[in-house]
Amino acid sequence: MSVELRHLRAFIAVATEGNFRRASERLHIAQPALSRTIRDLEQLLEVQLFERTTRSVTLTAAGRAFLPEVSDLLEHVTAAIRVARRVEEGDLGNLSVGFNDFAINDSLPKIIRDFRSRHPGVEIELRSMSSPDMADALRKRRLDIGFLSGEHLLAGLQYEVLRRERLICLLPSGHALAGSRTIDLTALAAEPFVLGATGSWDTFIDVVDAFCMSGGFRPRVVQEAANSDGIVNLVAAGMGISIYVDAAWLKVREDVVVRPFRQEPPPVASVAAWHPDLKSKALQNFIAVARETLS
Structure with a gap:
């Protein structure tokens, strides 16, 4: 037999109440059972904790020294139980979230805000990654969840399609094609292109290349950018045109023009x-909040 939490709770109740009857009522146990628990504790410790008379119960010197230590111990145990329950319920902990440019520039900020407002005890680590690197990190459990592009990358993973993005043509304002309501893909054959950087944007570049090849040409890339802001700013500066995904934030800019294609682009x-x-x-x-936010 070893010292258990029930022994310590019984000791604190008797020490606090100074009376076995009141302590037993507080603990909702019979008084004889409480007396046996205290005797067992004293035998286990080989220490007398209480001076007992027919009229009172007082702490011995050993009992007085034991009380604050036991009280601190039970407070720590209670706190530990509370933390464990909050982690189990998803109200406490850590999440590592990977994302690509499409996610962070559109839906992810709102998902993060909504989640943090409901679960402020969960720390979120955001990591910007290419889609292939993200898929690899998810398989190795180095990420908890990732927002990426390309279903072909997701073998062995569980996933949910949040949206089918639509490809659009991105033009600098004042471009000769900016006055057209729709863009014929073949009209871009001789245009200089601005695309994402090779390596980190390969998944998206493959889609753009395939789409352009369906129009009989390969895109003539004159500038690469590491992120979406870089692509859009280079287009706005007149360095070239781009094929990007339709996004609400593009339409508030006055220095670029967004136009759909006459041809049906790949999703x-x-x-x-x-x-x-x-x-x-x-x-x-987190997944539930993402579904709700994007529904």
């Missing part, structure tokens, strides 16, 4: 993906 799937073995409540809550 680009934006997905949320996670490892099937990760089942934390915090992750489930």
